[in-house]
Amino acid sequence: MLYLLPTPLADGTAPQVLPPQVVAAVAELPYFLVENLRTARRFVKEVAPHRVIEQIRFELIDKDSTPAQVKAALAPLLAGNLAAGVLSEAGCPGIADPGAALAQEAHRLGLVVRPLVGPSSILLALMGSGLNGQRFAFHGYLPIEKAGRLAALKALEKDAARLDQSQLFIETPYRNDQLLSDLLTHLQPATRLCVAADLTAPTEYLRTLPVAEWRRLPELPALHKRPAVFALGR
Numbered sequence: 001m002l003y004l005l006p007t008p009l010a011d012g013t014a015p016q017v018l019p020p021q022v023v024a025a026v027a028e029l030p031y032f033l034v035e036n037l038r039t040a041r042r043f044v045k046e047v048a049p050h051r052v053i054e055q056i057r058f059e060l061i062d063k064d065s066t067p068a069q070v071k072a073a074l075a076p077l078l079a080g081n082l083a084a085g086v087l088s089e090a091g092c093p094g095i096a097d098p099g100a101a102l103a104q105e106a107h108r109l110g111l112v113v114r115p116l117v118g119p120s121s122i123l124l125a126l127m128g129s130g131l132n133g134q135r136f137a138f139h140g141y142l143p144i145e146k147a148g149r150l151a152a153l154k155a156l157e158k159d160a161a162r163l164d165q166s167q168l169f170i171e172t173p174y175r176n177d178q179l180l181s182d183l184l185t186h187l188q189p190a191t192r193l194c195v196a197a198d199l200t201a202p203t204e205y206l207r208t209l210p211v212a213e214w215r216r217l218p219e220l221p222a223l224h225k226r227p228a229v230f231a232l233g234r
Contacts, residue, residue, distance in 0.1 A: 001083040002074070002106045003029065004093040006118020007043050009227065010201030014047055017119045017200050023047055025116065031057045031084040033073050033102055040087045061086075063098045070105050077111055090227070092120040096140055096170075121229050122168060125196035128206045129166065131233030136166035142179070149179075150186055157191055160232045167232040176223035179230065184220075187211045187232070195221060197228035208233075 003025050008014050027048040034040035037060055041053050059073045076082050086093040086102050093099030094115070106113050122138050137159075142152045156167040171179045176197075183193055189212035197205045205221050208231075214220070 001112045001114060002077065002102065003083060003085040004099060004103065004113065004115040005085045005087055006092045006116060006120070007039075007087055007090055009090050009119050009121055009124075009199050013200050014043075018047065019117050022116050022118055025085055027051065029083055029085045031059070031076065031082060032087055033059050033061045033084055033099075034087040035060075035062050035089045035093075035098055039089050043087065061098060061102060065098065065101070067101070067105070070101050071109075074102065074105055074109060074111065077106075078109060090121075092118055095120055095122060096138060119200055121196070121199050121227065124199045125168060125194065125206070125229035125231055126166060128196060129194035129208050129231050129233070131166040131192060131194060131208065131231055132164055133166070135164060136168060139167065139169040141171065142169055144175075146182075150182065153182065153186060156232055157187055160191065161234045164234055169230055170228065171230070173223075173225045173227055176226065176228050180220060180223060183230065184211060184214050189215075190234075192233045194231040194233070195223070195228060196231070197221065197223055197226045199227070199229070 005022055005025055008017050026044055032040055037058055040058055044051060045053060061070060061073055077084055086099045088097045088099055094103050103113050126133055126136055143149045159165055160167045189210060191211050192208055193211055193214055194208040
């Protein structure tokens with residue numbers, strides 16, 4: 001069996017955001033397939049302090065892992081009555097995350113895949129945005145090059161208006177302030193923009209306003225190096 005185990009979005013929030021089912025799985029599973037070894041070991045020790053990390057098997061599966069490596073990582077589950085847990089660096093495995101490749105291969109191999117409940121920055125941003133939760137799309141990172149990024153923003157804005165579909169995307173945290181500047185400079189005044197940063201943390205910021213109102217704010221949120229999700233809607 002392959003468990004997909006959500007992890008906290010913010011440091012020190014595990015007791016508040018993880019349900020007992022996740023905690024129980026982390027306390028018992030002998031094998032973890034993880035996006036980041038250091039983060040995963042620290043998380044397991046935080047949630048299950050009684051466990052001896054050296055006695056647990058961790059296998060790195062990230063965005064650079066090959067299909068052969070994914071298959072090899074799942075091989076022990078076929079060899080016997082063994083269960084494993086997938087750990088993302090933050091949030092829900094498989095949602096904008098390399099854990100999707102593990103779930104896909106597990107289905108191909110006939111393994112049981114069990115996703116557990118937990119925090120997702122994408123869903124939390126959508127929930128709190130007030131934008132359309134019936135029709136939405138997540139686009140990951142926009143192009144780094146400015147012309148490509150602006151073209152992508154215009155296309156997303158057009159789809160948000162034409163389809164009444166919320167458009168969600170993210171940026172590398174140290175480029176958040178520049179992205180917000182581009183959004184306020186190039187989007188139409190009536191387009192609604194949601195900025196959701198540090199979700200579930202004490203410093204959480206979540207606000208949705210028409211672009212025209214964002215432009216009138218006396219001070220914009222400082223987003224540098226803060227994990228954030230952006231969303232557009234009509």
